[in-house]
Amino acid sequence: MNPFSSGTRLRDMIRAIRACKTAAEERAVVRKECAAIRAAINENDQDYRHRNLAKLMFIHMLGYPTHFGQMECLKLIASAGFPEKRIGYLGLMLLLDERQEVLMLVTNSLKQDLNHTNQYIVGLALCALGNICSAEMARDLAPEVERLLQFRDPNIRKKAALCSIRIIKKVPDLAENFINPTASLLKEKHHGVLITGVQLCTDLCKVSPEALEFFRNKCTDGLVKTLRDMVNSPYAPEYDIAGITDPFLHIRLLRLLRVLGQGDADASDSMNDILAQVATKTESNKNAGNAILYECVETIMSIEDNGGLRVLAINILGRFLSNRDNNIRYVALNMLMKAITVDTQAVQRHRATILECVKDSDASIRKRALELVYLLVNESNVKPLTKELVDYLEVSDQEFKGDLTAKICSIVSKFSPEKIWYIDQMLKVLSEAGNFVKDEVWHALVVVISNASDLHGYTVRALYRAFQTSAEQECLVRVAVWCIGEYGDLLVNNVGMLDIEDPITVTESDAVDVIEIAIKSHTSDLTTKAMAFVALLKLSSRFPSCSERIKDIIVHYKGSLVLELQQRAIEFNSIIMKHQNIRSALVERMPVLDEATFIGKRAGSIPATVSTPTAGSINMPNGIAKPSAAPLVDLLDLSSDDAPAPSSSGGDFLQDLLGVDLLSSSKTSGVNAVSQNGTDALLDLLSIGSPPVQSSPSAHDILSASQDNKTSVSPLDGLSSPSYPNQSTSAGVTPVMDLLGGFAADPPKPEDNGSAYPSLVAFESSSLKIVFNFSKPPGNPQTTLVQAEFTNLSSDNYTDFVFQAAVPKFLQLHLDPASSNTLPASGNGVVTQSLKVTNSQHGKKSLVMRIRIAYKINNKDVLEEGQVNNFPRGL
Amino acid sequence: MGIRFILMVNKQGQTRLAQYYEYLTLEERRALEGEIVRKCLARNEQQCSFVEHRNYKIVYRRYASLFFLVGVDNEENELAILEFIHLLVETMDRHFGNVCELDIMFHLEKAHFMLEEMVMNGCIVETSKSNILAPIQLMDKSS
Incomplete structure (x- = not known):
């Protein structure tokens, strides 16, 4: 019984779907059908199982979910009849994939079918296995497949060969079992077996160096002979395409020879004659012949050098390049890309033609040609080539301009002579x-x-x-x-x-x-x-x-x-x-932007030092020009490396910060407001990098509220620098990762109550030194008392001295007022301030802190900041 | 593995047959098919038969109202795939007699069986039309 001859209802469904005028109608029909199929599945309807599955395959092709039919496939595979099995296996290959658990259930059926007496059923099982086999199945069923490589019917042998490819790709360890059977496949006459055997051999060589060595020594001559016989074979109607016997087999053989010849002079030598023969004798007026020539050229380019053959190959490419057929020109450009590593000079000779191809009306050809031109540019030809490309930019298609522009810019910056x-x-x-x-x-x-x-x-x-x-x-x-x-x-x-x-x-x-x-x-x-x-x-x-x-x-x-x-x-x-x-x-002119730093940033090689931006309006008279964005990018780059925001929720974190940002540098005077705006890059940096000054929300509120009162000019949100929202968010995300990554490495420490910890120089610049002294209150291992000592190393007094600190969310920070807000010059006095840090992840994570110090020297604002992550462990 | 997927699509861009040799989710398939179809169907006769899309190369050929699109990786011989499409069409022609969109729609499973005999796991199994069709015709006769 054919499941489909009586399946009028399948036809009806397809007709109904075809008759649908809109996508919505189609969805309605499919939904109805799916409901009916589910009902049938629930009733365990045997008669229509195959028909339902056929419908599901059609529905699946249209792009609707069909997972509910998966078990039906297994039931059909397990049934006895060939038609049921056939549709079951087809469903298996279409509706399932190797990642699904259901697949495990099918291994047993497959095993039985691989040993079935009916060779067609064996063929079905092999085909299914070849398409969906997972690593476990490969291990379980490899012996069966190996045995089938010697089956009497060639149709089974060829499928077993391709099945073996899947197996050795899934489990490369199994490769050695297949080496000997494959060697015997290569001696066969049946084209199907030969072509699959050659493919299996190629893949074996890729996964196993021993296999490569074995085939190179044992089979190269045989394969050369096979190819010669093919090339010289008389007309074979069954395999003939445009006067060539089985071009597909030609191509697979050439590809295998390429693998064998690569990196081995002897093997390359033994195939020289046949390659020369293929390259010279193959008809190039039909597609099939060109396909072979194309493959042959690639083989010649890949195997060990033989000057004469290379010339032949380059000439063929030259002919291809001037061909009127666009397909041929496309593959020529494609191959020249590969040839450029072998023989740059030969490719350079075709530069003019390639440049013409950049201006072709065909997008595929243009793209290939542009990539090739890009590779051809060097110091000596950059000027004329760039001129051509820039000239062409004027007339090129809109959709091509993006690619073209990117390439020109890259060429110009890479090779520019002056x-x-x-x-x-x-x-x-x-x-x-x-x-x-x-x-x-x-x-x-x-x-x-x-x-x-x-x-x-x-x-x-x-x-x-x-x-x-x-x-x-x-x-x-x-x-x-x-x-x-x-x-x-x-x-x-x-x-x-x-x-x-x-x-x-x-x-x-x-x-x-x-x-x-x-x-x-x-x-x-x-x-x-x-x-x-x-x-x-x-x-x-x-x-x-x-x-x-x-x-x-x-x-x-x-x-x-x-x-x-x-x-x-x-x-x-x-x-x-x-x-x-x-x-x-x-508004003085910007200082010269540092080229080396910029290039360094772009290359991602960012020095690990923490920058200490100084946000005084006088110190940075040109700060206003910051929006030129090149330095901005610098800063953001830095921030992404140096200023980790220790919170998994980067988003609300940023919002938190908007209020806090104003703290240090926003004062009422217009001058400062400007400097702030000019350096909004800096503030941006801070807002991304630094966590809230006080982690207790109430304190934070108070701070931002008091700030509100002081800020007469600039609205609070202005600081968030809306012009660069993208940069700031992206930069905001990375540090989160950074920091967490850094934490994870810390191994848990045993509790260590009340013991003494060494002091730590938390910050030191030419003008300021901060030392942290630690102590633990007894009975509370989570809490650490930090005594911060500030020393002025410069010769000027610091006034309006404010120290701020911020910590990630797993820490709680309490800051007591500082002993003074004036820091005498030359270390003639120390200001102290107490901090209480509570570590909710005590024993798992170490302390970490961002600090920011604002003060005035002679009424000029100075802002310094840094990160402290070398706290003693166990705090 | 050279061939990653085979699609048959009509002039309106509706998929008529889809066979993938690698795993893509349903959503990925729909998106991919949509993108490819939009790209390929917009091209004219003179342009070459190859389109690069994502990490695939699409080799396509048009027969009347039906497009045959084969997605391959970068290693594959594009011209050979073009020849392979023709072989596929000739094989279907021999079986259905001047194959058309409706033949494939209403005999989807047969089209798949034929494809199974020609391509397995992205590799070519058989290139002789009679060898490809023999098991299929045998089944037809027996049922």
Whole structure:
């Protein structure tokens, strides 16, 4: 009985599904069917089991869950009839996978069927095993499969061979059992057995070096002969494709020869003749022939060197590359990628053709060609190749621009011979495809510009020109805005004119125009606008004549609904209005950004030292330019390494912190508010890295509330620096991992009540030293009393001295007031402060603490911070 | 293992046959099929038959209203897979007589049995059409 000839209802279901006009209708039909099938399963309906399973397979193909039918497969497999078994095994392969427990139940049925007298049933079992076998099944059933490799019927032998591949991949230890039977498969004449045997042999060589050695010594000559017989065989209608007998077998044989010849001169030598014959004699006007040539070229490229053959192979690739058929060109590009490691010169010869392929209308070919060009670039050809690519950028498809831009930027930064060329190319890319440029790329550009002091004038003028034509490219706008803010005076005065430049006349108001356009453009995002504000502030000092106009622009945004802009507008306005005397110092040009540090950060090789950012407005007069984001990235990078936030819930943690952040540096004066904003990168860092100052929530509330009263200018949330939400969150997550990782390594310590602990230098800089002394109250091992001693190492008195500490959630911290808030100079007195730390994970985790010290030297704010994680164990 | 999956998809992008040789969850399959179909069906006749997607290379060929898509890994010979698709279609043609979408839909299990005889665990088992079809026709006769 055929389960499907009477299965009209299967047909009905398919028709019903086909008739569905919408996805919702289809879902309804499928749901109804599934309900019916479940009901049938529950009633243990035998007659329709196979039909139900067939339906389930169709439903599964449509992408609906069918797990409830899995047991039905097993029941069908266990039944006696062939049709039931057949559909059962098919269901097994489609509906189940090797990860499911159910599969264990089928091992026994498989074993029985592998030993069945009906060879078709054996075939079914082999096929199923070959597709879904797990490691346990492989161990259980390997002997059966091994035996079937010598079965009389070749159709069983070929399936057993492929089944063996699965087994040795799952359990490589079993490989040696299969070496001998495989060797005999390689001598067979039956194509099916031969092709599967060759594949098994290839996989054996991959998993077992002994097998490779064995086949290399024993079978290379035999395989060469087999291939020769194949190539010279007379017409065989059953296997003929375009005049070639079984190209699939050709290809598998060539692949196995490649594995055997790789790294072995003798074996390579013995196959040279046949490879030469295949490479020269194979017809290349049909796909089948080209497939063989393609495989042959790869084998020639992989085996040990034979000059003549390599030339032959490269010539074939050259022919492929100039073929009109796109498929052939694609594989040629693909193969040249592999050939480049073997013979770069030969590939370089085809550079012009490859470059043409980058401009092909076919996305697949373009992608391959671009990857290849990328590999072909070196110091000597970088200029012409980049020119070609940049020229093409203008006309390329939108969806290709992203890839192309990334590659050009990478090439330019890797091989650029001189800075001016680098800047030129980057400006071209930014003008053409600025919207596709990644953040780190333009950050890098800003760093390079900042370092090229003789090119500042040239760059800012070039950017000004580029802006006139490409104001819609976001990243170009950002770089232009930054540079005009920094070097606006060079733009107007034509300072540092190079010979190659055309002179341009830019008035001060023209320069301000650019910034104004950037602020007002609706395409500019928050980062760009925020950068533009900083640039305006800088220009207000550099161009006194435009000061009034700049003020008007800034004032306009005092009511902005975007908090970040509003805050900047208010603060900058107050600088312009009230603090003329410090403005010029405040907006001085950025110091040269450290190229090495930046590159180091990008490479991820971050030094382990804790940075001690100092947030005084005078100490960092250029802090305002921080939003240029390159240094920002630096800081964030650092924070992710150095400032672990010891909490598993990084999210609410950040929120906690928003209130606390203001503590140290937010004072009422406008100057400080600005410095704060300028250095919001720093604060960001703190807000990510440092846990709440007091872990008891009430204390924390009080702190932030009192802060509220003091803060007249900046709204609390402004500090969270909305312009870089992504960076801050990502940075916020990593430290959590870091710190927890660090903790986990600490082994539990036995309790150690009341014993003495050595003192610890918790912090030491050129200006300040902090020593922690420890004691334990008797009877309470969880609690540690810490006496902190602060010593001033500088020659100035510190006033308004505030020490703050923060701990992860498993710790509780109580801070007593300090003995004084003035720290006399030169160590002439010590301020002490008591801390009580309660460790809820006592014995499992060690103490850890972030500290922050704020004080004033001659009324200048100084902020230092650090992390203490070398507490004695057992505290 | 070269072949990772075989898909047959009609012009509208509906899957008509799907055989995977590696484990993907149902959601992953749906997403993958959707992405591939969108990519491949948008291409024109002149463009090459290979599309790179995620870590797969898709080799595809169109026969009338039906697309045959084969996902392979990076090691596979793309041209050979193209030839293999043709062999698959010829085999189905010989069995069904000018195979069409409906043949595959209504004889899904037969299409799978044929595929089983040709590919196992991502490797080619047999390349002779009569060897592939012999067991299937034998079964048809006996039932």
